[in-house]
Amino acid sequence: MTIESASNKLKKFFIQQRRLPSYAEMCIIFGFASKKAVFDLVNKLIEAGLLEKDSKGKLSPKRLFSIPQLGIIKAGYPTPGEALADDSVDLYEYLLNLPGAIFSLIVKGDSMIEEGINEGDVVIVDKYRTPQNGDVVAACVDNEWTIKYYRKNNAGVHLVPANPNYPLIFPKGDLMIGGVVISVIRKYH
Amino acid sequence: MTIESASNKLKKFFIQQRRLPSYAEMCIIFGFASKKAVFDLVNKLIEAGLLEKDSKGKLSPKRLFSIPQLGIIKAGYPTPGEALADDSVDLYEYLLNLPGAIFSLIVKGDSMIEEGINEGDVVIVDKYRTPQNGDVVAACVDNEWTIKYYRKNNAGVHLVPANPNYPLIFPKGDLMIGGVVISVIRKYH
DNA sequence: ATATACAGTAAACAATCGTTCACTGTCAAT
DNA sequence: ATTGACAGTGAACGATTGTTTACTGTATAT
Known part of the structure; x- marks a missing residue:
C-alpha cells in the first residue's frame, strides 16, 4: 500500500462521508487485517504532511485537500x-471561511462580461454586506433579478452594466439589493 | 442555545479542526455540563437537515457548508x-471532487481579460488533461509561464491571448503545456 | 547460512465514544 | 395550586476508539 494510493482512498472516503475513517474502517478500506498496519501507515501519512493530529490526538486532513x-x-x-x-x-x-449569510446564483447573459463575469459562472452573494460604490451587486429591479455595478450619487442609486452595450438602470419602482457579489467561480467543461 | 448559534459554533470548529467535535467537546463548545443536552441538540440539528448520521451512526456535516x-x-x-x-x-x-493532479496559479496581467480571467484571479490547472483546441492552458514558453488559448493546426501549436492587444505566440523553442485551466476563482475585496 | 530490516497479524489495554436512564428545576397554561 | 412540557444535570452502559506489545513471515544483504 503506497502513500499515494492510501491518500487517494482516504480522500474518496472523506468526500463521501465528510469525515476521516476510524482505524477499524481503514482496515477495510486498505485491506488490512490489523489496526497496527493502519497505525503505521497513518504515521507515514502524517510524516508526509497529508494528515495531522491535533492536540487531542484526533486525526484530520491537512494537505489532503490543499x-x-x-x-x-x-x-x-x-x-x-x-x-x-x-x-x-x-x-x-x-x-x-465564507460568511454565513450567502447564496449563489448562476449567471445568464453577458452584461457583466467586461468585469470577467461570464454566462454560466456561479456568483456567490453576501446578503448582508453593505454595497459600496463600484461593487458588483445582485439586485432586484422592478421584480427582476440582475447583476450590475452599484453606483450611488446625490441623485440616488443606479445600476451600471460592465458591458456598454447595455443601458444604465435607474430603478423606477423599488430597488432591492440582494447582496454584494463576493466571489465568482467558473468551471470549464 | 438556538440551532442557529449551535450550527455556527460547529461550523467554526469544523473549519479549524476539519472534523466535527465529539459530544464531550460539544459540551465545552456549547457550554453544557451534560452530554445528554448535546445529544438532544444534535438531534435537532439532524432534524433541521444540518447534520446527518451515516449507516454506522457517525456524525457528519450535511447542509452545514452548502x-x-x-x-x-x-x-x-x-x-x-x-x-x-x-x-x-x-x-x-x-x-x-476536483481531480488529484491539480495546482493553482494567481493570474497577473490582462491578456486573458476577454475570457473573463482578470488580474488576481486564481486559476486551477489540471496537469494531465490533454488540451483541446480552444482550451485555456497554462504553458511554459521559452522558460516563461503564461496563460493563453491553445490552438493547434497542421502548422503546429500556437498560443492565442484573449486580449487582441497582445500578439499570438509561436513558440520558437520548446513549448511545455503545464496543464488545462479547469476552473477560475475570483474573490472580491 | 545467518542476520537484519520491513510489513503485517493477533490480542490486549485504558480511554473515550454515543446513548440511555432517572432526576431536577423552570416556566406557562389551566 | 396543580399539571405538563421543556431543557438540562449527572451517572452509568456497552461498544468502539487509538495505541501498544509480542509474534510471524518474507525478502535482502552480508
Missing part, C-alpha cells in the same frame, strides 16, 4: 519571472 | 423570469 499554489502566472507578455513558488493555497479553507 | 443556490440571474436585460429556485449547490463537494 491545492499546491505554484506561483504567479503572467497573463500578459511572458516576462522573465521568478521560479514558481512552492506555496499552497487551501481552497477548502477559503470556501469554508 | 450554499443555497437561489436560481439563475440575468446579467443582461432584466427579463421576466421564474421565481428563484430553492436548490442548493454544494461548493464544498465541488471543490473536493
